[in-house]
Amino acid sequence: MEAVLSFEAYQEGLAAGRLLGLYCRDCGKTTAIPQAVCQECGSRALETRELEPKGILQTFTVVRVPPEGMEPPYIVAMAELSCGAWVTGNVVGMDPDKAGMDLIGKEVAVGARVVKGDKYAMGDLKVLAFTVV
Amino acid sequence: MREVAILGTGMTRFGIWEKKTNTELFAEAALDAIAASGLEPRDMQALFFGNCLGDFEEGQLHMAPFAHSAIGLPVSAPAQRFESACATATVAIRQAALLVAAGVYDVVLAGGTEKANSMGTPLATRTFAMACHAQTETPTGLTFPGVFAMAAHTYSSKYNIPLPELKRDMAEVAVKNHFHGAKNPKAQFQKEITAEMVLGGFMVADPLQLLDCCPFSDGAAAVVITDMKRAKELVAKPVAIAGTGQASGGPLAKQKDLTVVRARVETSRAAFAQAGLTPADVDVIELHDCFTIAEILALEAIGFYGFGEAHGAAARGETRLGGKGPVVNPSGGLKAKGHPIGATGAAQIVEIVEQLREEAGARQVQGAKVGYVDTLGGDFGTVCNIILRRG
Numbered sequence: 001m002e003a004v005l006s007f008e009a010y011q012e013g014l015a016a017g018r019l020l021g022l023y024c025r026d027c028g029k030t031t032a033i034p035q036a037v038c039q040e041c042g043s044r045a046l047e048t049r050e051l052e053p054k055g056i057l058q059t060f061t062v063v064r065v066p067p068e069g070m071e072p073p074y075i076v077a078m079a080e081l082s083c084g085a086w087v088t089g090n091v092v093g094m095d096p097d098k099a100g101m102d103l104i105g106k107e108v109a110v111g112a113r114v115v116k117g118d119k120y121a122m123g124d125l126k127v128l129a130f131t132v133v
Numbered sequence: 134m135r136e137v138a139i140l141g142t143g144m145t146r147f148g149i150w151e152k153k154t155n156t157e158l159f160a161e162a163a164l165d166a167i168a169a170s171g172l173e174p175r176d177m178q179a180l181f182f183g184n185c186l187g188d189f190e191e192g193q194l195h196m197a198p199f200a201h202s203a204i205g206l207p208v209s210a211p212a213q214r215f216e217s218a219c220a221t222a223t224v225a226i227r228q229a230a231l232l233v234a235a236g237v238y239d240v241v242l243a244g245g246t247e248k249a250n251s252m253g254t255p256l257a258t259r260t261f262a263m264a265c266h267a268q269t270e271t272p273t274g275l276t277f278p279g280v281f282a283m284a285a286h287t288y289s290s291k292y293n294i295p296l297p298e299l300k301r302d303m304a305e306v307a308v309k310n311h312f313h314g315a316k317n318p319k320a321q322f323q324k325e326i327t328a329e330m331v332l333g334g335f336m337v338a339d340p341l342q343l344l345d346c347c348p349f350s351d352g353a354a355a356v357v358i359t360d361m362k363r364a365k366e367l368v369a370k371p372v373a374i375a376g377t378g379q380a381s382g383g384p385l386a387k388q389k390d391l392t393v394v395r396a397r398v399e400t401s402r403a404a405f406a407q408a409g410l411t412p413a414d415v416d417v418i419e420l421h422d423c424f425t426i427a428e429i430l431a432l433e434a435i436g437f438y439g440f441g442e443a444h445g446a447a448a449r450g451e452t453r454l455g456g457k458g459p460v461v462n463p464s465g466g467l468k469a470k471g472h473p474i475g476a477t478g479a480a481q482i483v484e485i486v487e488q489l490r491e492e493a494g495a496r497q498v499q500g501a502k503v504g505y506v507d508t509l510g511g512d513f514g515t516v517c518n519i520i521l522r523r524g
């Protein structure tokens with residue numbers, strides 16, 4: 001059974017400025033990464049929905065020793081979207097050296113940016129970018 | 134199901150072994166383990182072999198059959214590679230124990246090897262990050278220190294502990310584990326450190342500084358597993374595998390609150406239930422302190438402390454040799470002993486077996502009868518726990 005929302009379609013959504021997720025008709029919760037089943041209850045009764053690109057920043061770090069090919073420092077964070085699902089991404093539009101505990105709880109707008117893939121990655125990928133509102 | 138026991142154990146010193154190959158390292162550990170069991174390589178019926186990154190370390194995939202031939206196992210003994218990131222060897226040993234319990238094999242050699250240090254920090258950091266979710270996490274530049282750094286920030290925020298206070302408590306975890314590591318001739322760092330040194334190190338991923346992090350390491354470790362009846366005939370002090378558990382997480386987006394590792398809660402519950410024991414019965418623990426905050430999270434999820442309550446344990450001296458609680462990471466832990474990821478879990482078992490046999494020298498936890506092994510793989514993707522007791 002083919003997934004309702006493929007990774008490719010999710011990536012195309014991000015490229016078009018749309019954050020796509022999966023609404024579960026069984027439990028009413030939303031999964032914000034493309035998966036074959038609901039990440040809350042395992043149901044396949046999913047439908048693709050465009051999610052409100054807004055959330056609350058839950059935690060973060062500033063990476064200063066990066067994997068090869070990445071330019072530090074940069075902020076990696078997790079946010080809870082207004083639909084309740086969590087996502088991982090980067091905080092952009094601020095100086096990483098100014099990132100502190102006061103970031104937690106801040107409202108963020110959720111967009112995307114393109115990360116150039118290295119020789120191991122499956123290609124250039126769109127990843128979520130959080131901007132503090 | 135048969136009762137299962139650990140016979141002999143072996144491990145190399147952990148650290149930097151640039152000139153040795155993975156299979157050479159493994160052969161040293163494995164042949165010591167077989168000899169300590171009163172057996173010969175021809176007696177092994179299977180090899181459960183842990184290695185994560187041999188393709189990056191030496192251009193070697195499918196290393197298990199080469200490790201097998203390096204130590205002269207019989208052709209009839211299958212050699213199987215395991216990969217569960219940092220929990221690799223624990224998973225291999227658990228699978229060996231399950232198959233011996235079921236009667237499929239009578240004698241299995243299990244363990245692992247890794248040359249993570251030899252890759253250098255940029256490639257090692259890149260390859261370790263391959264154990265994060267490649268679609269949604271790795272492209273953000275997330276690193277393993279970064280994952281645990283996010284957990285530390287959540288811990289501070291969730292439990293209302295000012296970050297400087299939490300960082301001092303975390304530093305005391307590193308101080309304690311180096312104190313233990315200084316007594317372990319197999320440890321990568323046999324040197325004590327101070328909280329000031331931890332708090333003065335360069336920042337790796339805010340709020341984790343250099344000495345909050347375990348090193349990249351080379352090394353190997355192995356154990357021989359058999360049924361308890363045979364073990365009693367072969368060695369004076371067999372150690373029983375009393376209970377095991379393993380559970381799986383998923384992407385961080387699914388896990389959400391990184392301070393409560395649900396896979397670990399499930400794993401430890403299963404292990405304790407099988408053993409018929411509780412956290413209060415445990416005398417000595419080897420747990421997954423890949424970062425200082427990680428030791429705190431593990432102590433809570435396994436049930437040695439309540440959630441939000443383990444951060445001060447090291448600072449209060451409870452988890453140190455001679456402390457009032459179960460001693461945590463008397464080997465020095467991943468922090469001081471080192472963390473060759475494919476071998477780490479086997480080395481944790483080696484330490485607990487030595488402790489339960491009262492052969493741990495200056496690191497001996499007096500009268501230890503029950504020991505606990507906890508290993509975490511990936512960004513909370515795999516947790517595997519093994520409870521050992523005197524046979």
Ligand SMILES: [Zn+2]
Binds near residue numbers: 024025029042
């Ligand atoms: Zn659901």
